[in-house]
Amino acid sequence: EAVIKDFEGKTGLKAADMSGSIKGEFGYYVVPAPGMVTAAPDIGIFLTCPDAEKAKALSAAVSKALNAYLQPAPVAEVPLPTRTTYQLDLAKLGIPVPPKFPYTPAWAAEGNRVFIASSPLALRKQLSFIELKTPGLLGQPEFTKALEPFTPEQRKGQVMYVNVKD
Numbered sequence: 001e002a003v004i005k006d007f008e009g010k011t012g013l014k015a016a017d018m019s020g021s022i023k024g025e026f027g028y029y030v031v032p033a034p035g036m037v038t039a040a041p042d043i044g045i046f047l048t049c050p051d052a053e054k055a056k057a058l059s060a061a062v063s064k065a066l067n068a069y070l071q072p073a074p075v076a077e078v079p080l081p082t083r084t085t086y087q088l089d090l091a092k093l094g095i096p097v098p099p100k101f102p103y104t105p106a107w108a109a110e111g112n113r114v115f116i117a118s119s120p121l122a123l124r125k126q127l128s129f130i131e132l133k134t135p136g137l138l139g140q141p142e143f144t145k146a147l148e149p150f151t152p153e154q155r156k157g158q159v160m161y162v163n164v165k166d
Contacts, residue, residue: 024112046113058109063075080127
């Protein structure tokens with residue numbers, strides 16, 4: 001309780017409001033770099049909120065909370081044409097970052113989801129799929145064929161799909 005009160009006092013945010021704004025699907029993905037072993041993969045997740053306003057509020061609250069606790073502020077806003085993206089500086093969090101470390105976490109609210117990615121580039125790629133209305137995996141014949149042996153109950157769990165052809 002003391003930690004929650006301290007958090008709410010420093011940020012002006014209610015912890016229950018933040019956690020209560022996440023409802024529905026949660027997903028994650030890993031996209032290997034070309035060559036698979038020679039470069040770090042793109043990693044990302046998304047959280048689903050009840051509506052777009054809750055997603056924007058959650059995104060802004062995470063930024064505000066991190067910056068309220070840590071100085072110098074580790075979160076910077078990165079404006080894009082259609083949305084605000086946040087970028088997290090791991091070094092300012094006190095995390096030892098080796099030279100050429102490939103990850104600089106970034107996130108943005110899009111619709112009723114908050115997308116988090118391993119880098120601003122990975123985030124832009126993910127958001128460009130949405131902007132271009134690229135079909136998701138369920139719209140790709142190879143993926144739906146790979147799911148055929150699973151029952152509907154099995155499909156609700158975690159499924160790993162690797163497209164080695166591409």
